[in-house]
Amino acid sequence: MKLTRYTPTLVLAAVLLLLGVYLVVVEIPRQKKAGEAEQNADRLFKFESGDVDTIELRDPSGPIELKKSPDGKWRLTKPLETEADQREVQSLITTVADIRFTRVVEEQVSNMAEFGLAHPNVDITLTLPDRAERLLIGDDGPMPSTVYIQKDGDPRVVLAQQWIKGSLTRTAFDFRTKIILTIDHDKVDQVGLEFPKRSFLLAKQDKNWILKKPIEGPADEDALNTLTLMLQNLRATFFVDPGPAHEKALKSLKKPLVTVTTRETENGAQKSQSARFYAAPEKDSVYVITEPDKPIYRVAKANMDELKPELFHYEDKRLVNVQPESVKGIEIHTPTDQYTLVSKETGWAIQNEKRPIKQDLVKRLLEQIEKLKAFQATEAPVKKPAAVGLKPPVYELRLLDQNQKALAELRLGHELKGMLYAQGNTPLGIAMVNKDFLDEIPRKSELIKKEEPKKENKPDTKK
Incomplete structure (x- = not known):
């Protein structure tokens, strides 16, 4: 056999190939089994x-x-x-x-x-x-x-x-499973709430919650999402199972605090569930009953925070409802200022004012107006807006379209306990907002950018 200069290389390659096959076929599986045996040596049980x-x-x-x-x-x-x-x-x-x-x-x-x-x-x-x-x-x-x-x-x-x-x-x-209602809050499209003195019906349309009863109008998305999530996560802390104790407990219960009925729709099929909430002897708990043959469940009373008999809790709490991109002007009336902001191709400007203004303050004002929600309802119905500083308003912001016609108005009145009486263009009517909103209304002088001092051109003396 004639040896060539490539023979040693070919022999070495063959040896390496055989070594690789040995590692893959013999050594690695052996080490793996040894490792598994060592790992399982201290295990007490071996089952799936x-x-x-x-x-x-x-x-x-x-x-x-x-x-x-x-x-x-x-x-x-x-x-x-x-x-x-x-x-x-x-x-x-x-x-x-x-x-x-x-x-x-x-x-x-x-x-x-x-x-x-x-x-x-x-x-x-x-x-x-x-x-x-x-x-x-x-x-x-x-x-x-x-x-x-x-x-x-x-x-x-x-x-x-x-x-x-x-x-x-x-x-x-x-x-025991502590789940009381087997609902998926994302699929709930209707909620009925029956309190002793009033009832509410809320439904989801085009992915948005609306009030159907006692009035029709937009609902508070956050309140409804929190409510349905609470119902989904409602868990029992104690059970009174069917039997003598169950019958005795039923007799002691008075009228329900509220009856909740949910409806889910999926692929055309509807599923409804109900739960009645009752006062319980334990101060930090309430009882829940779903069906006659099911236990009486005891749950934390904190769940009732999402079940309130006031319309305000379920109403859309926005005071202004406009599309931000449609706002082309803002009229601002305060006790110390009166000016109009207009949107131009170059940005926002003060009407009849040539000096440039701070764009970020105007953008922030629009964002805060859009986010503004009523904090609480008025303590008593307001029969005369003038009595609470809303006619004429102490503060007024009018949002204008490209033709300078009013899209919405936000009126702010007198202060009460850190809150302001407020009224916008939504069905909410008069409500209370946090006084801190006033900090978002910039003064005219605050908006105008300060001119930088011009640098003087000194004569060149180095000649």
């Missing part, structure tokens, strides 16, 4: 969370049992039959599956009571299709933040982190 179909907990108050239904949802079956909190159940399974021990205390335990395992603090059995896995958690260990645990069928007693005991100490209440 999705394979668990039954959970049993032996609790001092009685056994707790959960079963997975054919649709994959967990249900509480003991001590009562009800829907389970899916996250709570999955959390328990994951915690058990991931338990790792820190050291072996005794290879062959002879006295379970010595470690608190004869009558364990936590006793959980997870049933899988081919076997059952049981976990016992006993007393606290000799080292800080440790606890004795044992896997049923394993003679060893091992130490694990103490937080595991707290995480797996559950009650039937923990596993």
Whole structure:
């Protein structure tokens, strides 16, 4: 065989190729298996969370049992039959599956009571299709933040982190779903509110909330979004289940504080749900009833902050409703100033004023007018606008179109408790706004830019 000058290179390439094949086929899989074996060496259980179909907990108050239904949802079956909190159940399974021990205390335990395992603090059995896995958690260990645990069928007693005991100490209440209304607030398109003395009907049209009853008009988007989100997130803090206690509680309830009815529409199908809110003996709580065969739920009273019997709470609180780009002029009347701003091709200017003005102040004023919302309703109906400084107004801002015709007017009157009486062009009528809005109305002198002093041209003396 004739050797060429390329022969060593070809031999080296072949060796490298064989080495690469060996690494991929033999060495890397071997190291991977060794790493997995080392990683799993301290794991107490080896099962897939999705394979668990039954959970049993032996609790001092009685056994707790959960079963997975054919649709994959967990249900509480003991001590009562009800829907389970899916996250709570999955959390328990994951915690058990991931338990790792820190050291072996005794290879062959002879006295379970010595470690608190004869009558364990936590006793959980997870049933899988081919076997059952049981976990016992006993007393606290000799080292800080440790606890004795044992896997049923394993003679060893091992130490694990103490937080595991707290995480797996559950009650039937923990596993119950706390959800009261199964709604998606993004899909709710109608809300009915029935209070003892008045009712409201609100509906969503073209993605915007409007009032249908007792008056028709735009609704407060923020208030409705917050309300529907509260209903979606409404959670029970206590249950009165059907039975003698349930019947007794029903008899003690008076008229509901409010009845809420929601409607969702999806693909032409409608779904309605109702909830009645009642005063509860506990000062910080209210009771909620959805259906006769369902529990009486106790919820935090703070949820009632979104359910108010005042029309003002649901009305659109904007005082001025115009498209900012359509505003081409602003007439401003204050106790000390009177001037008109006009929009030109070069920007905003003061009418009959040649000096340039600060554009950012005008833009900010327009932004604040657009954002201005009533803070609260008037303490009493205003029968005479003149009595509160609105006729004539103490302050007046008129927004003009390109033909200098009024698009909207904002009137501000007398001050009361840090608020100003105000009236705009929306159906809201007279309401109260924060006095701080006055700081957004610039004085004429404040708008005009100061002229920079001209630099004098000094004669050149270096010649």
